[in-house]
Amino acid sequence: MPASPSTARAINDRLALQLLQQEGPLTAGQLKIMTGLSRPTVADLVERLQGSGLIQVVGEAGAQRRGPNARVYGIIADRAHLAALDVRTRSVTVVVADLLGVTLAKASLPIDGDTGxxxxxxxxxxxxxxxxxxxxxxxxxxxxxxxxxxxxxxxGELRDTTGLPAWHRSLVADLQERLPARVVVENETNLAAVAEKRLGAAADRDTFVFLWLGHGVGAALFLDGRLRRGASGGAGEIGFLPVPGTKGTPSAVDCEGGFHSLAGSAAICALAARHGIEADRPQDPAAAALVREAVASGHGGFLDDLAHRLSLGVAAVAAVLDPGCVVLGGEVGHAGGAELAARVEARLAALSPLRTEVRAGRLGGAAVLSGALIAAREAAQDELFAG
Structure with a gap:
């Protein structure tokens, strides 16, 4: 059934806005070529979008051709302001950006564990x-x-989870009540995976597993271009995965004894200590600093042991999902870089018959904030670009 004229206009407007978002300022002629729409249709949508306060003339093009210069149109960046928060166990980081995603201000604040x-x-x-x-x-x-x-x-709400600060859940509710804004909350690992998909190591993959390696461990699943959350929102809770090499098994309320006991920050620090590795990088989380030092100093024994640990969790995920690609993200994955990723891939090849490429994440700990900003930006676009 053909779309109604109003629906067709909304689709065309959104397509043009997405192109201006992705490509930057464009002329009406460039929009015509990229959209495949007729010249009159493009002229109408440009007029509509200008009237809606979404785009404006930002310059001229055509200095090297005869005739009048073509107007160049761009999205009005301050049409909406966005914010993103990366909420950690003992800190929060905030970034405020415009509709194009350009950062306007950023700040961080430690929050002591004893704070009510x-x-x-x-x-x-x-x-x-x-x-x-x-x-x-x-x-x-x-x-x-x-x-x-x-x-x-x-x-769509953050669930009350054992072991996490109560203020996380209260913060979301508080912001929803006090702000005249749409507040979107998502699991940090899922957002980091979205950022690596859009901006980082998984930009060319529709199916991959993202493994977060930071204070704790987690995974996010992209299957056929879609983020999969699971029936209860718990897809990717890999810290609870029973694996060999631990002193016990995890329970419903404690991931000790699971993959977390091998790949969490405390476990990596203990492994580094056994190899005599020290690092003096106070700006990095402890485990990431130690991994970075090991890579820089060529501590192959430590990197092999860490790669073996990581391969146990990755092999289990690969056996079930066969993603073809795993991205090692978070501060630790970024610190290990291609060196650690190559060692995990080699070890994985010995454990599993399934061909799985292992890549290092490009965004590190910044991926969560980038993903949160993407979520805020898409929420704004859904409303503003609706036509």
Missing amino acids: TEPAVEQAAALLERTAKEAGAARLHSVGIGAPGLIDPAS
């Missing part, structure tokens, strides 16, 4: 407000939040 729920929420919310003010954003249109823990697939 209400003071912690107030500190995080105040940080967001200060950062928005610094960016000149009088009003935030959309806010993306990346946090550890499970997201309820039915409600």
